[in-house]
Amino acid sequence: MADIEIFSANACPYAQRTRFMLTEKGVPFSLTEIDLRNKPAWFKDVSPYGKVPVIRHRGQVIYESAIINEYLEEVFPEPPLMPRDPAERAKVRIWIDYANARLAGPFFYLLIEKDPAKRAQHAKDFIAAIAFVEEHAFGNGWTGPYWLGKALSLADLTYFPYAERFSLLEHYRGVDAFAGNTRLKRWFGAMLERPAAKATGNSRAFYIEKYKDLVAA
Numbered sequence: 001m002a003d004i005e006i007f008s009a010n011a012c013p014y015a016q017r018t019r020f021m022l023t024e025k026g027v028p029f030s031l032t033e034i035d036l037r038n039k040p041a042w043f044k045d046v047s048p049y050g051k052v053p054v055i056r057h058r059g060q061v062i063y064e065s066a067i068i069n070e071y072l073e074e075v076f077p078e079p080p081l082m083p084r085d086p087a088e089r090a091k092v093r094i095w096i097d098y099a100n101a102r103l104a105g106p107f108f109y110l111l112i113e114k115d116p117a118k119r120a121q122h123a124k125d126f127i128a129a130i131a132f133v134e135e136h137a138f139g140n141g142w143t144g145p146y147w148l149g150k151a152l153s154l155a156d157l158t159y160f161p162y163a164e165r166f167s168l169l170e171h172y173r174g175v176d177a178f179a180g181n182t183r184l185k186r187w188f189g190a191m192l193e194r195p196a197a198k199a200t201g202n203s204r205a206f207y208i209e210k211y212k213d214l215v216a217a
Protein backbone atom coordinates (compact mmCIF):
# COMPACT_ATOMS: atom_id res chain seq x y z
CA MET A 1 0.00 0.00 0.00
CA ALA A 2 1.21 3.54 -0.77
CA ASP A 3 2.53 5.63 2.09
CA ILE A 4 0.02 8.37 1.51
CA GLU A 5 -3.72 8.00 1.49
CA ILE A 6 -5.84 10.76 0.06
CA PHE A 7 -9.57 11.19 0.51
CA SER A 8 -10.69 13.12 -2.51
CA ALA A 9 -13.59 14.00 -4.79
CA ASN A 10 -13.05 14.26 -8.50
CA ALA A 11 -14.99 17.49 -8.98
CA CYS A 12 -13.48 19.30 -5.96
CA PRO A 13 -10.94 22.03 -6.84
CA TYR A 14 -9.28 21.81 -3.41
CA ALA A 15 -8.75 18.06 -3.66
CA GLN A 16 -7.36 18.56 -7.16
CA ARG A 17 -4.66 20.85 -5.74
CA THR A 18 -3.41 18.00 -3.60
CA ARG A 19 -3.66 15.35 -6.31
CA PHE A 20 -1.75 17.73 -8.60
CA MET A 21 0.92 18.18 -5.94
CA LEU A 22 1.39 14.46 -5.35
CA THR A 23 1.55 13.84 -9.08
CA GLU A 24 4.16 16.58 -9.63
CA LYS A 25 6.24 15.15 -6.79
CA GLY A 26 5.93 11.63 -8.21
CA VAL A 27 4.71 10.37 -4.84
CA PRO A 28 2.55 7.25 -5.07
CA PHE A 29 -0.74 7.51 -3.22
CA SER A 30 -3.85 5.49 -2.66
CA LEU A 31 -7.03 7.41 -3.29
CA THR A 32 -10.46 6.99 -1.77
CA GLU A 33 -13.15 8.83 -3.74
CA ILE A 34 -15.77 10.32 -1.42
CA ASP A 35 -19.29 10.87 -2.66
CA LEU A 36 -19.91 14.28 -1.07
CA ARG A 37 -23.67 13.98 -1.49
CA ASN A 38 -23.70 10.70 0.35
CA LYS A 39 -20.68 10.63 2.63
CA PRO A 40 -19.95 7.30 4.24
CA ALA A 41 -20.56 7.28 8.03
CA TRP A 42 -16.87 6.54 8.73
CA PHE A 43 -15.74 9.69 6.90
CA LYS A 44 -16.41 11.90 9.95
CA ASP A 45 -13.79 9.89 11.84
CA VAL A 46 -11.22 10.68 9.13
CA SER A 47 -12.08 14.27 8.24
CA PRO A 48 -12.65 16.63 11.18
CA TYR A 49 -14.45 19.20 8.95
CA GLY A 50 -16.24 16.54 6.90
CA LYS A 51 -14.50 17.91 3.80
CA VAL A 52 -12.06 16.71 1.16
CA PRO A 53 -9.14 16.73 0.71
CA VAL A 54 -7.67 14.91 3.68
CA ILE A 55 -4.47 12.95 3.66
CA ARG A 56 -3.29 10.27 6.04
CA HIS A 57 0.47 9.85 6.32
CA ARG A 58 2.58 8.17 9.00
CA GLY A 59 -0.51 7.79 11.17
CA GLN A 60 -1.32 11.53 11.04
CA VAL A 61 -4.39 13.10 9.49
CA ILE A 62 -3.74 16.40 7.70
CA TYR A 63 -6.43 18.58 6.17
CA GLU A 64 -7.00 21.95 4.48
CA SER A 65 -5.52 21.87 0.97
CA ALA A 66 -3.11 24.81 1.41
CA ILE A 67 -1.72 23.25 4.58
CA ILE A 68 -1.58 19.75 3.11
CA ASN A 69 0.47 21.07 0.19
CA GLU A 70 2.94 22.89 2.46
CA TYR A 71 3.26 19.68 4.47
CA LEU A 72 3.93 17.66 1.32
CA GLU A 73 6.54 20.20 0.23
CA GLU A 74 8.36 19.73 3.55
CA VAL A 75 8.16 15.96 3.52
CA PHE A 76 8.92 15.53 -0.20
CA PRO A 77 11.21 18.48 -1.03
CA GLU A 78 12.06 17.25 -4.56
CA PRO A 79 11.31 18.60 -7.06
CA PRO A 80 10.92 21.88 -5.15
CA LEU A 81 7.61 23.65 -5.55
CA MET A 82 8.46 26.52 -3.24
CA PRO A 83 11.16 29.06 -4.17
CA ARG A 84 14.28 29.32 -2.00
CA ASP A 85 14.10 33.07 -1.58
CA PRO A 86 11.95 34.07 1.46
CA ALA A 87 10.37 37.02 -0.37
CA GLU A 88 9.38 34.75 -3.25
CA ARG A 89 7.98 32.22 -0.77
CA ALA A 90 5.94 35.00 0.80
CA LYS A 91 4.65 35.87 -2.67
CA VAL A 92 3.45 32.29 -3.20
CA ARG A 93 1.61 32.39 0.14
CA ILE A 94 0.05 35.77 -0.65
CA TRP A 95 -1.36 34.36 -3.88
CA ILE A 96 -2.63 31.20 -2.18
CA ASP A 97 -4.38 33.40 0.37
CA TYR A 98 -5.77 35.54 -2.45
CA ALA A 99 -7.26 32.48 -4.13
CA ASN A 100 -8.95 31.34 -0.94
CA ALA A 101 -9.98 34.68 0.50
CA ARG A 102 -10.77 36.77 -2.59
CA LEU A 103 -11.36 34.63 -5.66
CA ALA A 104 -13.14 31.49 -4.46
CA GLY A 105 -16.09 33.41 -2.98
CA PRO A 106 -17.16 35.39 -6.06
CA PHE A 107 -16.54 32.31 -8.25
CA PHE A 108 -18.83 30.01 -6.26
CA TYR A 109 -21.46 32.64 -5.35
CA LEU A 110 -21.79 33.56 -9.00
CA LEU A 111 -22.66 29.94 -9.71
CA ILE A 112 -25.01 29.31 -6.80
CA GLU A 113 -26.77 32.67 -6.29
CA LYS A 114 -30.45 32.69 -7.23
CA ASP A 115 -31.17 36.41 -6.92
CA PRO A 116 -30.33 38.18 -10.24
CA ALA A 117 -29.21 41.45 -8.61
CA LYS A 118 -26.89 39.67 -6.19
CA ARG A 119 -25.65 37.48 -9.00
CA ALA A 120 -24.78 40.57 -11.06
CA GLN A 121 -22.77 41.87 -8.10
CA HIS A 122 -20.91 38.54 -7.80
CA ALA A 123 -20.13 38.71 -11.54
CA LYS A 124 -18.64 42.20 -11.04
CA ASP A 125 -16.65 41.02 -8.03
CA PHE A 126 -15.37 37.99 -9.92
CA ILE A 127 -14.30 40.04 -12.96
CA ALA A 128 -12.54 42.53 -10.65
CA ALA A 129 -10.79 39.71 -8.78
CA ILE A 130 -9.49 38.27 -12.05
CA ALA A 131 -8.42 41.69 -13.34
CA PHE A 132 -6.36 42.08 -10.17
CA VAL A 133 -4.58 38.80 -10.93
CA GLU A 134 -3.89 39.86 -14.51
CA GLU A 135 -2.44 43.15 -13.31
CA HIS A 136 -0.56 42.07 -10.19
CA ALA A 137 0.45 38.44 -10.76
CA PHE A 138 1.09 38.78 -14.47
CA GLY A 139 1.95 42.46 -14.58
CA ASN A 140 5.02 44.21 -15.90
CA GLY A 141 8.06 42.02 -15.77
CA TRP A 142 6.16 38.72 -15.82
CA THR A 143 7.91 36.42 -18.22
CA GLY A 144 6.04 33.19 -17.59
CA PRO A 145 5.28 30.56 -18.35
CA TYR A 146 4.30 29.92 -14.70
CA TRP A 147 2.94 32.12 -11.92
CA LEU A 148 6.37 33.12 -10.62
CA GLY A 149 8.23 32.71 -13.89
CA LYS A 150 10.26 29.72 -15.01
CA ALA A 151 9.61 27.40 -12.08
CA LEU A 152 6.31 25.80 -11.18
CA SER A 153 5.18 26.55 -7.62
CA LEU A 154 2.34 25.99 -5.19
CA ALA A 155 0.70 29.11 -6.60
CA ASP A 156 0.22 27.35 -9.95
CA LEU A 157 -1.27 24.26 -8.33
CA THR A 158 -3.65 26.39 -6.33
CA TYR A 159 -5.10 28.30 -9.28
CA PHE A 160 -5.16 25.59 -11.93
CA PRO A 161 -8.28 23.84 -10.58
CA TYR A 162 -10.26 27.11 -10.65
CA ALA A 163 -9.02 27.97 -14.12
CA GLU A 164 -10.18 24.57 -15.33
CA ARG A 165 -13.63 25.33 -13.90
CA PHE A 166 -13.90 28.80 -15.44
CA SER A 167 -15.70 27.06 -18.30
CA LEU A 168 -18.62 26.67 -15.84
CA LEU A 169 -18.97 30.43 -15.60
CA GLU A 170 -18.90 30.75 -19.34
CA HIS A 171 -21.45 27.98 -19.81
CA TYR A 172 -23.89 28.84 -17.01
CA ARG A 173 -23.36 32.59 -16.59
CA GLY A 174 -21.93 33.88 -19.87
CA VAL A 175 -18.84 35.18 -18.04
CA ASP A 176 -15.54 34.56 -19.83
CA ALA A 177 -12.76 34.86 -17.26
CA PHE A 178 -10.10 34.90 -19.95
CA ALA A 179 -11.63 37.71 -22.01
CA GLY A 180 -9.08 40.52 -22.13
CA ASN A 181 -6.81 38.64 -19.71
CA THR A 182 -4.27 37.44 -22.23
CA ARG A 183 -1.50 36.66 -19.76
CA LEU A 184 -3.83 34.62 -17.57
CA LYS A 185 -4.82 32.72 -20.69
CA ARG A 186 -1.18 32.13 -21.62
CA TRP A 187 -0.46 30.84 -18.10
CA PHE A 188 -3.45 28.47 -18.33
CA GLY A 189 -2.20 27.17 -21.68
CA ALA A 190 1.19 26.39 -20.13
CA MET A 191 -0.46 24.62 -17.19
CA LEU A 192 -2.57 22.44 -19.47
CA GLU A 193 0.66 21.01 -20.87
CA ARG A 194 1.77 19.64 -17.49
CA PRO A 195 1.31 15.88 -17.25
CA ALA A 196 -0.22 16.44 -13.78
CA ALA A 197 -2.88 18.65 -15.38
CA LYS A 198 -3.80 15.83 -17.70
CA ALA A 199 -3.70 13.28 -14.84
CA THR A 200 -5.89 15.29 -12.46
CA GLY A 201 -8.06 17.28 -14.84
CA ASN A 202 -11.44 16.70 -16.36
CA SER A 203 -13.25 17.80 -19.49
CA ARG A 204 -15.50 20.83 -19.70
CA ALA A 205 -18.45 18.45 -20.23
CA PHE A 206 -17.59 16.61 -17.00
CA TYR A 207 -17.75 19.82 -14.92
CA ILE A 208 -20.90 21.07 -16.63
CA GLU A 209 -22.64 17.83 -15.74
CA LYS A 210 -21.18 17.53 -12.22
CA TYR A 211 -22.06 21.07 -11.17
CA LYS A 212 -25.50 21.23 -12.75
CA ASP A 213 -27.44 20.56 -9.52
CA LEU A 214 -25.36 23.11 -7.62
CA VAL A 215 -25.86 25.93 -10.11
CA ALA A 216 -28.87 28.09 -9.38
CA ALA A 217 -31.42 28.29 -12.19
Ligand SMILES: N[C@@H](CCC(=O)N[C@@H](CS)C(=O)NCC(=O)O)C(=O)O
Pocket residue numbers: 009011012013014015036050051052053063064065066
Ligand atom coordinates in the same frame (compact mmCIF):
# COMPACT_ATOMS: atom_id res chain seq x y z
N1 LIG B 1 -10.72 25.10 2.76
C1 LIG B 1 -10.85 23.71 2.35
C2 LIG B 1 -12.05 23.60 1.44
C3 LIG B 1 -12.38 22.16 1.10
C4 LIG B 1 -13.82 22.04 0.58
O1 LIG B 1 -14.62 22.98 0.63
N2 LIG B 1 -14.17 20.84 0.08
C5 LIG B 1 -15.54 20.61 -0.34
C6 LIG B 1 -15.62 20.00 -1.73
S1 LIG B 1 -14.91 21.04 -2.98
C7 LIG B 1 -16.17 19.59 0.59
O2 LIG B 1 -15.56 18.62 0.97
N3 LIG B 1 -17.45 19.79 0.91
C8 LIG B 1 -18.19 18.85 1.67
C9 LIG B 1 -18.98 19.48 2.76
O3 LIG B 1 -18.72 20.65 3.09
O4 LIG B 1 -19.87 18.80 3.29
C10 LIG B 1 -9.55 23.26 1.66
O5 LIG B 1 -8.86 24.12 1.10
O6 LIG B 1 -9.23 22.07 1.71
